[in-house]
Amino acid sequence: MLTQKEILSTIEMIDRQHLDIRTITMGISLLSCCDSDAKAACEKVYDKITRCAENLVRVGEDIEQEFGIPIVNKRISVTPIALVAAASETEDYVPFALALDRAAQTCGVNFIGGYSALVQKGMTEADKKLIRSIPEALGRTELVCSSVNVGSTRAGINMDAVALMGRIVKETAARTQERDGLGCAKLVVFCNAVEDNPFMAGAFHGVGEAEKVINVGVSGPGVVHHALQSVKNAPFDVVAETVKKTAFRVTRMGQLVAREASERLDTPFGIVDLSLAPTPAVGDSVARILEEMGLEVCGTHGTTAALALLNDAVKKGGVMASSSVGGLSGAFIPVSEDEGMIAAAQSGTLTIDKLEAMTCVCSVGLDMIAVPGDTPAETVAAIIADEAAIGMVNNKTTAVRILPVPGKQVGDSIEMGGLLGSAPVMPVHPESSAAFIARGGRIPAPLHSLRN
Amino acid sequence: MNAIVSVIGRDRVGICAAVCTKMADYGINILDITQTIVQGNFTMIMAVDLEKANASFGEIKGGLEELGNGMGLDIRMQRQEIFDAMHTI
Secondary structure (H helix, E strand, O other): OOOHHHHHHHHHHHHHOOOOEEEEEEEEOOHHHOOOOHHHHHHHHHHHHHHHOOOHHHHHHHHHHHHOOOEEEEEEEEOOHHHHHOOOOOOOOHHHHHHHHHHHHHHOOOEEEEEEEEOOOOOOHHHHHHHHHHHHHHHHOOOEEEEEEEEEOOOEEEHHHHHHHHHHHHHHHHHOHHHOOHHHHHEEEEEOOOOOOOOOOOOOOOOOOOOEEEEEEEOOHHHHHHHHHOOOOOOHHHHHHHHHHHHHHHHHHHHHHHHHHHHHOOOOEEEEEOEEOOOOOOOOOHHHHHHHOOOOOOOOOOHHHHHHHHHHHHHHHHHOOOOOEOOOOEEOOEOOOOHHHHHHHHOOOOOHHHHHHHOOOOOOOEEEEEEEOOOOHHHHHHHHHHHHHHHHHHOOOEEEEEEEEOOOOEOEEEEOOHHHOEEEEOOOOOOOOHHHHHOOOEEOOOOOOOOO | OEEEEEEEEEOOOOHHHHHHHHHHHOOOEEEEEEEEEEOOEEEEEEEEEOOOOOOOHHHHHHHHHHHHHHHOEEEEEEEOHHHHHHHOO
């Protein structure tokens, strides 16, 4: 029998500690939509998405009401469009993005992910066409998210793709200049991208996945922060145990919602992604958890160790709570989306270099970082290369979502609103990486023996 | 279907009566009630059975919220599974 204390603790987590389901994401395979006629392919894409995800938002809202747990986002991920559009005889892939956008609007979802290409080893003609169309596609759509995988532990890093993505990020910022380069918030460059990630902007439905699938992303930095407040000054094994117990509870809730959604939508359950996904709201910050462990400001010495403990304990607690764990699973450190990170970056304690170190031990990478608008494309590419190298060598997913904000300098700040938050423009190293990026070619896959 | 109804707010005369009457109106059977008052703060948790309820989950939830608003109370109803999931293995 449940005790009053248990019931009230759940209610308090939801009411005061921002506990929520961050997203229910329906993955839909679009491989059946290939057509030599691009117009026909786009129609098939629209029809299939709107047919499969017709009830997604309504079911999400029903679950929200019955269980009393907020489900912040309902989203769709699709097969990387470079694979779908490859069959079409066309030079212009933007209509595919427009079809995705229309379908997302019709279904009422927040975002649709999968305007993507996987080019870790090489680029097909279709991959090149898709990547070159990203700035226009993101400039002309509202809800479409794009991602490009430029490296993997098995294939190495495709440095031609890295160089190209440096330019694409800059062009995307220029295309969405009037909105402070907001298009870049919808563009992720990955190494070791996962096929079942429910979180945006990097979600796509991998080719190894089923026809359609339900993936759920949980959240809960506020709950972990609150739990750690009860173990002040305790040794780290106590901290780890506390995080594990909290992650277990949060994930059980995610598993319950995933199972309900899967049954009601008659769609197989895929995975629960156990991520601590912060929001700009006070009390929903990953940085504040690290500070609760005893750091004056996130970004000071000790931050990487604190994050390593947090990331690992979240996974250990969550794994037992769900029948299938996947996606990115860990702690996210998006600067603009985390109230504590914003404050730490504004104070100058949290720098890009420290964030890069933190990405060695957290679940993703350099995320939602605003840099000066005059940052050269080669520098953006070199940042991507560094991050991809960390992912490649450490056998983990890493990503870069960076906004070179047109017309802004260090000291300025941009407001994106909603979950995207606000970001102080952070300095990058002024020294050039141009000759490094100009080399092109591939960085070979790393050796995974002789590990001393 | 079982649900948990939680009533939280400042203590006053007639909370229990009003909530229980509302339950009876909806044809909801009350399985268990616990109630505490600490320094004038009223907390009541009810386990209820919606099997023979005469309205939908959404309608009942809305009706309880309305009752709560009128009395300065926070009344919510959630399916029991969410609490079971989070607190039992």
